[in-house]
Amino acid sequence: MSDPANRQARRRFLKIAVVGAAMAPVAASLLPRIARADTPHVDPKDPTAAALGYTEDAATAKGDPSYKPNSNCANCNFFKGHSEMAYGPCDLFPGKDVNAKGWCRSWTAKA
Numbered sequence: 001m002s003d004p005a006n007r008q009a010r011r012r013f014l015k016i017a018v019v020g021a022a023m024a025p026v027a028a029s030l031l032p033r034i035a036r037a038d039t040p041h042v043d044p045k046d047p048t049a050a051a052l053g054y055t056e057d058a059a060t061a062k063g064d065p066s067y068k069p070n071s072n073c074a075n076c077n078f079f080k081g082h083s084e085m086a087y088g089p090c091d092l093f094p095g096k097d098v099n100a101k102g103w104c105r106s107w108t109a110k111a
């Protein structure tokens with residue numbers, strides 16, 4: 001165990017383990033963005049989206065009777081993305097992402 005080749009191999013392993021542990025948080029923060037890159041966005045013309053008045057820009061919904069000031073997908077209870085995401089998953093549109101700045105009539109304040 002104390003021969004030089006074993007000590008060098010152990011040092012190399014420890015260096016890789018330390019670098020790997022240091023990189024884990026960075027990789028964890030990038031993974032959701034990379035994983036979501038291929039997720040299609042909800043088309044406002046999609047029948048369900050249109051029925052809910054989904055728009056990519058909440059500012060355009062201000063004339064809708066259901067619109068609440070400052071409401072948007074990012075602060076909706078159904079939005080499952082995190083704060084830095086431009087698009088993220090919504091419980092109402094499985095398999096597709098909605099715009100964080102979007103809005104629809106099902107908006108519900110985050111609990």
Ligand code: SF4
Pocket residue numbers: 054072073074076077078079090091092098102103104105106107108
């Ligand atoms: S339910 Fe909420 S997150 Fe989903 S599209 Fe409507 S406002 Fe956006």
